Amino acid sequence: MRDIASEFAGWIGRCVTVEDEISLPAVRRMAAMLDLDPLEFHRGSAIPPHWYSMFFTQNARRSQIGHDGHPKKGEFLPPIPLPRRMFVGRQVSFPGVLRVGDEASKRSEIAGIEQKQGRSGTLVFLKVLHTISVGGQPAVTEQQEVVYRDAPAADAKPANAAATPVPASAAWQAEYEMDPVLVFRYSALTWNGHRIHYDADYARREEGYPGCVMNGALTVHLVVEEALKRAAGRRLAGLSARLVKPLFVGGQLKIAGRDAEGSTLEAWAGDEQGALAASCTLRFEGAS
Template sequence: MSAASLMEPDYTAWIGRTETREGGVTPNLAGMLDAAVGHDLSQVRDVSPGMVLPSLWHWVAFPEFVPMSDLGEDGHPALGGFLPPLPFRRRMWAGGDVRFNGRFRVGERLVKVSTIRAVTMKEGATGKMAFVTVDHVTTGDQGGVVEEEQNIVYLDIPRSFRPPKQISVPERLAYDERVPMNEVRLFRFSAATYNAHRIHYDLPYAQEVEKYPALVVHGPMQATMAIEAAERHTGCAPARFSYRVVHPMFHDSDMRLVGALDPAGGAIEIGTATFEDYLGLKARMEWKTG
């Protein structure tokens, strides 16, 4: 019986499922995140109560306090709660689209409503996979709203590491920055985000079970660093941020933050990259003009 036929009775019941959670980013939590993503060229952040929360930092506002007994082998919460019980052992943060309306602040109470919009089976170069699309609407007590689409991909673990096709770094870069990457940075980001996915801190698991050559750099960390660099170089606050993880990045090589201005104005193509000139995260930040 195929994975698709096994899925059919189950995943349709999850479409439309909603979850509401309350949270926020305290000064201590903001300080932890700042220490995880900060580097020599990044902005110095004031994380005192009431200060503007940097873009995408609301992602850390809703940690999942799941008992150890409810975690899967990979360290993630076992599927079958809010997310459907898909028959695949590997899950990855694939990408999404974020729209900003106002800003959040450190210490502000936030509420996030999440809705599963779609569960789609596909056949790729590595075999069957499933994409789960989740819509999130996060609102703050002071009027800010962030609407986003998140895409998560589930697939089988390969017998050996098979890298995806490489996408070249854009030409005519407006900036190209080097960020040190190592086990300590990955651990700090995992701690700040309460992310127990073992591919980010357990090297034997990452190599022997999931077949990665090294620890995997978090997709959300890449996005957070990429958008900070874009805001710093353009002087503009984002109205929209769309992103896609196109190649895994690893802890044993430093990472580049790159950006190429859109000639039409009002946007910049950004991402993370290797020193072999291919992208890890491919993204675009747009801002309001006029």
């Protein structure tokens, strides 16, 4: 078996820095997408900590976009020779605050490459460290994990492996329709052109899914939004999130969680059949 991780080990340590402004129009669009009042945000307003993810987009030129809608590999991200690429998890800390109007920078570094063999073939996990700073002071630190996967076999059917059930002991719950407008608006905000989120023919024929795929980062975002409604106003100090299985546009997203215990709150997302899709742990400041 080809040792892809060793082949690309020289990419570990590669860095890139991107600058962006925490702009008022972007923040108000995010608020509108979440059915919040956009006019509650003004220049100087602190944004919810987890909203950092809609900034520092990859502004690849049209000629730099690959067949899948992602920027082509080989610039910052290594050209790992597996065609499918998806976000699978993150660990984040919020040592500072981002405010509307801040001029911020994001430094990203390739931190690790690991190869595994899964039911669907070769998997290569890429870890990337991100630090978002304002005035030289860190506001967000993140370790993000992305997986590269083999193309599906020509005769492959949609994956239907034994699902992990959602936890049984939920104290609260909420539901969202995974409608195409919601997914489109989030993809537009984050400048995400991955075709699995809007091109059903591509998703079926080339990536082996039954239809358009819910944006995993959006799933995590909605879980965190619902959890924070139950956090009694405490400041979010950090979170970890893991995607377990894909969800699909047109279905129901079921979010639930447990009441906060000490400094943490557990929340998760599942599909209509009760299969776990994502899990999150939120960590708060000032808890006894």
